[in-house]
Amino acid sequence: MADTRDRITLTGLRVRAHHGVFEFEREQGQEFVIDVSVVVDLRAAASDDDLAKTVHYGELAEAVVAAVERDPVDLIETLAERVADVALGFPGTIEAAVTVHKPQAPITVPFADVAVSIVRGRA
Template sequence: MDKIYIRDLEFIGYHGVFEEEKKLGQKFFVSLELTTNLREAGLNDDITKTTHYGEVAETVKKIFFQKKYDLIETLAEDIAREVLLNYPLINELKLEIKKPWAPVGIPLKYVSVEITRKWNEVYISLGTNMGNKKENLEKAIKEIANIKDTFIIKESEIIETEPFGYKEQDDFLNSCIGVKTLLAPREILKELLSIEKKMGRERKIKWGPRIIDLDIIFYDKEVIEEDDLVVPHPYMEYREFVLKPLEEIIPNFVHPLLLKRVSTLKKELENEKN
């Protein structure tokens, strides 16, 4: 991808933990590296096909002066969020804030923080086999759409499937959605667990009945292995109720560990069943 650089925007600000920093002020420099696609703008000499760096600079200025921050880490997060939300052609950004007059007590050039933030594509499997199943799915999707800095970009049809594992229960309704989000993996997991709890999810029987089940299948192409968060979702390649709706919305997505397309995984599972 291409880059736009905005280097060392200079401001006098009142950010810092010490009271003197909030009264006297000090110099700060803010730099951004914006990841985007400049091809169409370059070929057509068309400013509407690119990101106006002057407007980005004004956005940085607005956030910089909106309040007095204790931490430049928090200031960096707020600037990054505002830029990504307001300039849709920017896929990712790297942001550095330099603080040359930091009260360290030792001569230095500057103290700085640097963060990288971007839009992430997350694919979520939904399932339910209690109560009004269709309404459960619709409610869950509505709740996901209300998650901060998260937007639904793809949605599969609803399918009916037989229960997996524990058979003495009603059939399921399943679907998959894709979202675009600024949230980190653990943050999106927390939101999904909160929705499950809000809707009355109880974990009593393994693979048992549930009013709603929300699982992260893919988070970009990341591989995450933690005690309570494993991505891609383990054993998804054996579950038709995941693969069938997932193939509908991302057939050519390549599983980062198995190195196979979703459509290939679904076909292999169908062949095994036959």
């Protein structure tokens, strides 16, 4: 496959979920914000103006939200891996970059954001 830098990016997907190490995080839940960018060769889709030859970003968004909402995990690192796996499951996806933000993380000092970012490619 030719090297490509074409991307589809979703920024700021907001999901209420129950992830975290602490019991109160699991019980009360909190908002997570997800950014996902997938590398896809978009030449065929653009050339033919054909949705079937690209990653449908609406379907990607729904799949990412569903993955974040399901069974709780302790770490946002684990959540990022889950989201990357979902993104890589879309045909044509070469690479997925995922950032999981936890804006209500239980930190005792003032902060603007806590996030974990990963990049994964097809095996």
